[in-house]
Amino acid sequence: MNKELNTKEICKQIKSSGNNGCIIWSRETNQHFVSNRHFLIRFDELPKDVLVSLFSIFFKLPEVGQTLQSVYGEVDEKGTPLNVASIYKPEQQSIEGEVTKYLKEFDEKLLLRVIKFPGHESYINEKYMKMTKDKNPKVEKNIATVPVYFANGDLILLPVRDTSKEDKKIVDMLRNRK
Secondary structure (H helix, E strand, O other): OOOOEOHHHHHHHHHHHHHHOEEEEEEOOOOEEEEOOOEEEEEOOOOHHHHHHHHHHHOOOOOOOEEEEEEOOEEEEEOOOOOOOOOOOHHHOOEEOEEEEEEEEEOOOEEEEEEEOOOOEEEEEHHHHOOEOOOOOEEOOOOOOOOEEEHHHOEEEOOOOOOOOOHHHHHHHHHHOO
16 A cells, blocks of 8 residues: 555545546556546555445446446446556656645635646645645646646646636746745
């Protein structure tokens, strides 16, 4: 089990996604992938609490090579595993960033954590940030919209796209910080 992952918070997000949206659980030969389309978590072996959370939604384990999906409580079984090859590329992530202490309010309901990279900033939903203790994420390209990898590639979070002008002050402050 990756010590940089917070399974208590992962379980909260699994339950929330299972009840209020979409949760996908895919099993391959030696690993499990769990996603809600905003995050992707990879496990070699599922921690017991995560397994219980997933089982409470799906009431079964996927077979090797199978994907289970729950959309607003309706479970669908797919015979093929989730295609993560296009985004799950931890070995290609070479640009290191830093999780800052700064939060940005977005849409009155959403708090975004500011992640500083050498040539850009990414904004990650704070409730997803609670799933990791990692403070040094990585990305493949210096672009604000690419997936951000945490916990040695075991957790991928998609940034929120925000191009508002009020961000300029935060961005300038981060760039000038030594």
